[in-house]
Amino acid sequence: MSRINGFAGRRNFLKLAGVGGVGIGASAFGSLLWQGEPAVAQKPATGEEKPKPVNPQAALARLLEGNKRFVDGKRLNPNQSTLRLQETAVAQYPFAAILGCADSRVPAEIVFDQGLGDLFVVRVAGNVASQTAIGSLEFATAVLGAQLIVVLGHARCGAVVAAAKGDPLPGRIGVFVEEIKPAVERVRNKTGSLEENSIIANVQYQAEKLAESSTILRGLIKEGKLKIAGGRYDLASGKVTLLT
Numbered sequence: 001m002s003r004i005n006g007f008a009g010r011r012n013f014l015k016l017a018g019v020g021g022v023g024i025g026a027s028a029f030g031s032l033l034w035q036g037e038p039a040v041a042q043k044p045a046t047g048e049e050k051p052k053p054v055n056p057q058a059a060l061a062r063l064l065e066g067n068k069r070f071v072d073g074k075r076l077n078p079n080q081s082t083l084r085l086q087e088t089a090v091a092q093y094p095f096a097a098i099l100g101c102a103d104s105r106v107p108a109e110i111v112f113d114q115g116l117g118d119l120f121v122v123r124v125a126g127n128v129a130s131q132t133a134i135g136s137l138e139f140a141t142a143v144l145g146a147q148l149i150v151v152l153g154h155a156r157c158g159a160v161v162a163a164a165k166g167d168p169l170p171g172r173i174g175v176f177v178e179e180i181k182p183a184v185e186r187v188r189n190k191t192g193s194l195e196e197n198s199i200i201a202n203v204q205y206q207a208e209k210l211a212e213s214s215t216i217l218r219g220l221i222k223e224g225k226l227k228i229a230g231g232r233y234d235l236a237s238g239k240v241t242l243l244t
Contacts, residue, residue: 050093
């Protein structure tokens, strides 16, 4: 199986990453790809053909429609039935990927009104594009076929506030905060709220980092098979606003 959902399968994924199959075969990541193929390559339990990838524009529209339902209190709670559970036990075809903050108030599936198997979600404090986050999103796009990544920041993000203050932090909290500081410095002298400006700048910075740090993501963007967008979630209203 060399193609999955119109994208790179396990072998092509290794080539795309520029790594030989023998060298990676013994690694944990190589094992993940080999073990994960059957779950991705098989047909859904219903016997239907696997769906075509959702193009970036349609995927973004679907997310925003779901968010509007959430804000209006008209959630449909789609794809949460027992049948859907059985379908996704056999295969997954997420139509979009989210790089979001680990904040407990911003669960992507709920705020976008989606269900099982709809979204491939990576959550880390400050919605930071860490190396592990980038690798996860490479898998979501190159292997699973998601054509949209949304970097989702939110109001009053504690990680961004900590980066703006610059105070010493205990344990490993400072590790991800350091990855936000370049975004803060971009807007430190900008008029308005440093906190709010930094939240927006961090979303934009992490989105740029995804494309710049990954040859896989960059290649998919060039081929028109991937779009990376940014958004800001308002904790009080529940609305997601797209950022340019």
